[in-house]
Amino acid sequence: MSQFDIFSADSSEQSPSKRAEELRAIINSADHAYYVEAHPIMSDREYDGMFRELQDLEQHDPTLLTPDSPTQRIGGSQLKEFVQVMHKKPMLSLANTYSEEEVRDFDERVTQGLDNPHHPYVCELKVDGVAISLHYRNGVLERAVTRGDGEIGDDVTANIKTIKELPLKIQHIPFEELNQEMEIRGEVYMENAAFLALNQAREEAGEKTYANPRNLTAGTLKQLNSKEVAKRPLKIVCYYLDGNSEKTNISHAENLIHLKTMGFPISQYSKRVDDIDAVSRFLNEWEYQRDQLPFGIDGIVIKVDSIPQQRILGTVARAPKWAIAYKYEALKAETILQDITFQIGRTGVVTPVAELEPVFLAGSTISRATLHNEDFILGLDIRISDTVIVEKGGDVIPKITGFIASKRHPDALKFSFPNLCPCPINSDLHHPEGEVHYLCMHPECPWQIRRRLEHFASRDAMNIEGLGEKVIDQFVELGLLHSIADIYSLQEKKDSIQSLDRWGLKSVDKLLESIEQSKNQPFRKVLFALGIRHIGEGMSKTLAQHFGSIEALQNADLNQLLEIKEVGNSIANSLIEFFKDEHEMSMLNTLKHADLCMSIDESEMAIRTDEFSGFSIVLTGELSALTRKEASEEIEKRGGKVTGSVSKKTTCLIAGEQAGSKLDKARELNIPILTEQDFLAVIQGTLPLTSFLGLP
Ligand SMILES: [Zn+2]
Numbered sequence: 001m002s003q004f005d006i007f008s009a010d011s012s013e014q015s016p017s018k019r020a021e022e023l024r025a026i027i028n029s030a031d032h033a034y035y036v037e038a039h040p041i042m043s044d045r046e047y048d049g050m051f052r053e054l055q056d057l058e059q060h061d062p063t064l065l066t067p068d069s070p071t072q073r074i075g076g077s078q079l080k081e082f083v084q085v086m087h088k089k090p091m092l093s094l095a096n097t098y099s100e101e102e103v104r105d106f107d108e109r110v111t112q113g114l115d116n117p118h119h120p121y122v123c124e125l126k127v128d129g130v131a132i133s134l135h136y137r138n139g140v141l142e143r144a145v146t147r148g149d150g151e152i153g154d155d156v157t158a159n160i161k162t163i164k165e166l167p168l169k170i171q172h173i174p175f176e177e178l179n180q181e182m183e184i185r186g187e188v189y190m191e192n193a194a195f196l197a198l199n200q201a202r203e204e205a206g207e208k209t210y211a212n213p214r215n216l217t218a219g220t221l222k223q224l225n226s227k228e229v230a231k232r233p234l235k236i237v238c239y240y241l242d243g244n245s246e247k248t249n250i251s252h253a254e255n256l257i258h259l260k261t262m263g264f265p266i267s268q269y270s271k272r273v274d275d276i277d278a279v280s281r282f283l284n285e286w287e288y289q290r291d292q293l294p295f296g297i298d299g300i301v302i303k304v305d306s307i308p309q310q311r312i313l314g315t316v317a318r319a320p321k322w323a324i325a326y327k328y329e330a331l332k333a334e335t336i337l338q339d340i341t342f343q344i345g346r347t348g349v350v351t352p353v354a355e356l357e358p359v360f361l362a363g364s365t366i367s368r369a370t371l372h373n374e375d376f377i378l379g380l381d382i383r384i385s386d387t388v389i390v391e392k393g394g395d396v397i398p399k400i401t402g403f404i405a406s407k408r409h410p411d412a413l414k415f416s417f418p419n420l421c422p423c424p425i426n427s428d429l430h431h432p433e434g435e436v437h438y439l440c441m442h443p444e445c446p447w448q449i450r451r452r453l454e455h456f457a458s459r460d461a462m463n464i465e466g467l468g469e470k471v472i473d474q475f476v477e478l479g480l481l482h483s484i485a486d487i488y489s490l491q492e493k494k495d496s497i498q499s500l501d502r503w504g505l506k507s508v509d510k511l512l513e514s515i516e517q518s519k520n521q522p523f524r525k526v527l528f529a530l531g532i533r534h535i536g537e538g539m540s541k542t543l544a545q546h547f548g549s550i551e552a553l554q555n556a557d558l559n560q561l562l563e564i565k566e567v568g569n570s571i572a573n574s575l576i577e578f579f580k581d582e583h584e585m586s587m588l589n590t591l592k593h594a595d596l597c598m599s600i601d602e603s604e605m606a607i608r609t610d611e612f613s614g615f616s617i618v619l620t621g622e623l624s625a626l627t628r629k630e631a632s633e634e635i636e637k638r639g640g641k642v643t644g645s646v647s648k649k650t651t652c653l654i655a656g657e658q659a660g661s662k663l664d665k666a667r668e669l670n671i672p673i674l675t676e677q678d679f680l681a682v683i684q685g686t687l688p689l690t691s692f693l694g695l696p
Pocket of ligand 1: 425427442446
């Protein structure tokens with residue numbers, strides 16, 4: 001019988017709110033016991049029973065759902081975008097050092113700064129993850145914000161709540177002051193094993209894989225759907241406590257103990273040491289042990305332990321003078337360069353790739369690494385059959401950094417870039433003057449076509465759902481697609497598609513429907529989707545606004561193009577070449593006939609005004625009628641500028657629901673504040689913006 005059976009007995013006699021409170025407490029302690037202490041206090045069955053009971057109670061009476069409820073951990077909220085939040089105290093970044101000598105120099109500066117040789121340090125493993133700031137009020141997690149630029153970050157509370165080892169409500173608060181308000185900082189990360197498993201699953205599903213655990217962690221925190229986040233095993237380690245209390249102003253090591261007392265996961269490897277010699281020993285110990293850890297670290301953080309001493313030392317240029325990050329040298333391995341193969345991008349750029357004899361390095365097996373371009377290979381003078389050095393730095397993307405001369409085979413041939421595209425067409429490769437890349441320019445290069453099709457159909461371009469990498473590969477292989485233009489005649493090939501493996505009437509109809517839908521994508525998206533070299537999303541928008549239509553853009557000469565502030569020679573030349581190219585023009589013609597949007601529509605044209613010219617506008621909170629991106633576009637269309645933070649220069653603030661610090665700041669500075677309704681009235685032309693600004 002477990003110690004909690006007492007709670008499940010006679011639950012019917014309790015009021016639902018009392019029972020919900022009790023269940024929350026029990027489940028939260030069970031989570032802590034399981035995930036932090038690794039000592040389960042109840043069976044899975046008991047746990048699931050209570051969890052479901054709590055879910056039922058909350059479903060029956062939503063007022064019983066509290067922010068600290070463990071049912072929040074399975075996610076559920078789907079956001080349109082993250083609310084940006086200003087950090088109460090900026091999240092500083094640490095200065096990096098790469099040698100022990102520099103660490104000694106740091107120690108000397110600390111001694112001088114304090115005028116005191118006695119200053120113990122705390123050494124911590126620098127976990128390679130994503131920094132986060134957590135705010136607790138009355139012991140309950142209120143908000144979690146990413147580091148962002150150090151001043152402003154994204155509110156990712158719903159995502160952070162899915163991390164089971166993080167307390168949503170603190171059971172034992174060591175002293176009263178912490179009850180009111182405290183900020184805790186930590187690193188969200190993913191263990192190597194979880195990373196490898198997830199990446200493998202993604203690869204099998206034909207999805208993009210991540211380069212390293214940190215990228216996957218960052219990508220996960222950026223998910224707008226917290227249910228998706230809950231599926232990924234994020235972890236957190238906490239390393240900073242600010243509690244507006246004298247007791248938290250004594251020593252960093254003591255604060256770590258306070259964190260532990262409150263149930264926060266802290267690193268078991270942190271160590272308080274007396275002097276710099278002990279710091280050195282710590283660095284050396286971990287130099288050899290770090291690849292035994294279940295997670296990646298890229299160094300050691302060394303902090304002055306005494307908080308009064310930290311204060312004396314202060315900060316310089318947004319970096320504290322009382323702490324430093326010692327970065328380990330990248331991990332290295334030797335392996336054989338078996339071959340150099342080539343990848344072709346959508347603009348025809350040919351990228352050489354090293355095919356390596358698989359080698360295990362820092363948590364993963366490496367069998368390929370990019371060689372970037374010809375200059376990179378010639379610079380290193382690596383040759384096929386060489387024993388090469390592979391390194392994994394802080395970002396874990398494997399890099400080839402050299403070869404072992406003594407192991408070179410005497411017959412090893414110097415690398416030379418092929419003259420022909422390795423694709424089945426074997427067309428000539430071009431090497432444009434002044435560029436490092438070789439390009440396959442053949443309009444029918446099947447490798448390039450696949451990448452172009454993928455780009456065209458991608459979400460930020462034409463957003464054709466169901467036309468992903470796998471489907472494109474299949475269609476190109478079977479000759480159903482030869483170029484972008486073919487997409488809009490797939491309708492005629494409906495029967496052939498339907499008879500293919502894994503296709504049915506329903507899935508074909510769905511695909512054709514989303515192709516039809518894509519015809520509504522605005523001109524700027526079409527322009528981006530064309531995949532013209534050097535023309536990214538931002539540039540497409542600029543060109544669409546400036547010229548208004550494909551004809552006007554096509555007729556622009558070099559000087560007219562260069563008149564645009566953001567357009568330089570490469571962009572201008574790339575546009576001119578595109579419009580000179582026969583194949584591209586016949587593709588463009590087909591797209592025109594398919595009724596794609598080739599100009600900005602009249603309503604867009606009509607409101608391209610300077611109404612907001614010179615205005616600097618800040619958006620905050622959750623908008624309901626528009627997404628943040630749409631609101632920004634409305635402002636930019638009218639010549640206004642959207643900025644991230646409120647200052648004296650801000651013209652006005654548009655505040656949606658649950659606006660936070662930006663709203664406070666705007667009030668403080670007397671900046672005019674508009675509600676979403678006000679803003680809608682302005683963009684619908686009912687009221688001029690100036691009527692809200694106290695201007696004539
Ligand atoms: Zn080719």
